[in-house]
Amino acid sequence: MPSPESDMDQLASKIRNWALELGFQQMGIAALDLDQQHVQHLDQWLENGFHGDMGYMETRRDLRAEPQTLVPGATRIISLRMDYLIGDTQPIKLLKDSSKAYLSRYALGRDYHKLIRKRLQKLADKISAEIADAHSGQADHNYRVFVDSAPVLERAYANHSGLGWIGKNTMLLNRSAGSWFFIAELFTDLPLPIDPPEPKNHCGNCSACLDICPTQAFTGPYQLDARRCISYLTIESKAPIPLELRSKMGNRIFGCDDCQLTCPWNRFAKHTGESDFSPRHQLDNIELVKLFGWTEQQFLKNTEGSPIRRAGYESWLRNIAVALGNLLASDAREPDKQQAVQALKGKQSTDSELVREHINWALQQYS
Numbered sequence: 345m346p347s348p349e350s351d352m353d354q355l356a357s358k359i360r361n362w363a364l365e366l367g368f369q370q371m372g373i374a375a376l377d378l379d380q381q382h383v384q385h386l387d388q389w390l391e392n393g394f395h396g397d398m399g400y401m402e403t404r405r406d407l408r409a410e411p412q413t414l415v416p417g418a419t420r421i422i423s424l425r426m427d428y429l430i431g432d433t434q435p436i437k438l439l440k441d442s443s444k445a446y447l448s449r450y451a452l453g454r455d456y457h458k459l460i461r462k463r464l465q466k467l468a469d470k471i472s473a474e475i476a477d478a479h480s481g482q483a484d485h486n487y488r489v490f491v492d493s494a495p496v497l498e499r500a501y502a503n504h505s506g507l508g509w510i511g512k513n514t515m516l517l518n519r520s521a522g523s524w525f526f527i528a529e530l531f532t533d534l535p536l537p538i539d540p541p542e543p544k545n546h547c548g549n550c551s552a553c554l555d556i557c558p559t560q561a562f563t564g565p566y567q568l569d570a571r572r573c574i575s576y577l578t579i580e581s582k583a584p585i586p587l588e589l590r591s592k593m594g595n596r597i598f599g600c601d602d603c604q605l606t607c608p609w610n611r612f613a614k615h616t617g618e619s620d621f622s623p624r625h626q627l628d629n630i631e632l633v634k635l636f637g638w639t640e641q642q643f644l645k646n647t648e649g650s651p652i653r654r655a656g657y658e659s660w661l662r663n664i665a666v667a668l669g670n671l672l673a674s675d676a677r678e679p680d681k682q683q684a685v686q687a688l689k690g691k692q693s694t695d696s697e698l699v700r701e702h703i704n705w706a707l708q709q710y711s
């Protein structure tokens with residue numbers, strides 16, 4: 345008779361195989377206890393006000409710090425990662441072309457929340473079926489699946505479960521996959537064997553990510569002031585974009601990848617095999633004026649099932665107006681500038697005061 349311990353070993357290796365079959369690239373298991381260094385890091389971050397208007401980071405602090413309260417009875421976290429980088433996009437070239445829009449590589453295709461949640465559920469179902477088989481249909485496990493939006497310190501757990509180390513840019517980095525991947529997890533009460541945590545930080549003396557950040561959002565290694573991060577400014581914040589940061593945003597209209605693009609470990613990043621992450625509506629190579637021309641109905645239609653929806657139409661126009669202002673201040677071709685001026689003027693009478701103000705700022709950049 346196999347011991348309960350070896351049952352769990354066998355189950356863990358089955359879970360690993362199922363995870364790969366379901367399109368995850370790696371899986372690791374950690375105990376639920378959180379290294380208090382992570383909690384201290386979070387508390388310091390909140391105390392510094394680095395979360396800006398992301399009130400949920402503050403109000404749900406306790407759930408993040410005490411995950412036992414999130415899923416009563418759970419003792420393990422199965423952490424998973426899924427690559428999302430698309431092969432044939434040319435991010436660096438795009439960032440240099442001020443007439444085109446740059447959107448974060450993660451946001452070009454289908455919303456990962458939906459895709460990953462479904463896969464996690466399938467993984468949980470397989471585990472349930474396996475346990476039911478082993479116990480003549482009598483047993484089940486208490487679990488919950490999460491990706492991104494739950495109050496879970498995902499990078500901390502991914503680090504605990506051996507998926508990588510936390511880099512100076514605060515990304516989870518993996519020696520054979522860089523950082524172009526999402527993280528997700530399954531909380532469970534099954535006493536699965538724990539994997540060794542990533543033992544080392546491999547950033548060394550490199551500070552490429554800290555140096556390249558267009559808005560100097562890092563106050564030091566491992567310290568990100570989100571209020572200056574273009575990802576926060578273009579996706580999370582509903583406020584006017586601070587004047588002193590606008591010219592630094594270039595053509596980045598939804599998120600930012602600079603601190604990943606520059607990371608040497610991303611030479612080892614693998615391209616995703618998920619066709620759902622393929623770019624929609626030519627978002628990987630499209631003129632700013634075309635996107636600015638979308639009506640609200642077009643925006644809602646074109647962003648159905650896409651992470652871009654999160655920003656909302658008003659922020660979308662605000663962000664593109666800034667990028668068009670930067671185009672007008674650049675050495676772009678005169679016809680491109682004329683098109684930008686026309687596009688901006690065409691929306692100058694919008695009801696949104698926020699958008700109007702950004703349009704007026706953009707037009708002032710034309711000299």
Ligand code: B12
Pocket residue numbers: 381382383385386389398401448449450491492493494495496497498499500510513514515516517523524525526527528566568570573575576580598599600601603
């Ligand atoms: C809020 C948030 C943001 C905010 C704040 C980012 C931040 N660095 O905190 C904003 C909007 C700016 C943002 C931007 C981005 N995000 Co974001 N974001 C989150 C979210 C929802 C919470 C992150 C969090 O808890 N922040 C609080 C601070 C304190 O945490 P932290 O900096 O990560 O530090 C923690 C640990 O890393 C650790 N730590 C950090 N440094 C050190 C050093 C030492 C010595 C120790 C011991 C511990 C330690 O302590 C902290 C507590 O665990 C997570 C999803 C989730 N539920 O976790 C996604 C998440 C982190 N984001 C993700 C992504 C992809 C991005 C972007 C690349 C998107 C884009 N292209 O625009 C950028 C990257 C910017 C960056 N350099 O971080 C992925 C990251 C995947 C990965 N490989 O790491 C996540 C995990 C979502 C997911 N499920 O895949 N994000």
Ligand code: SF4
Pocket residue numbers: 513556557558559560561562568572573574575599600601602603604
């Ligand atoms: S995502 Fe861009 S703006 Fe944000 S920290 Fe990284 S390089 Fe800076």
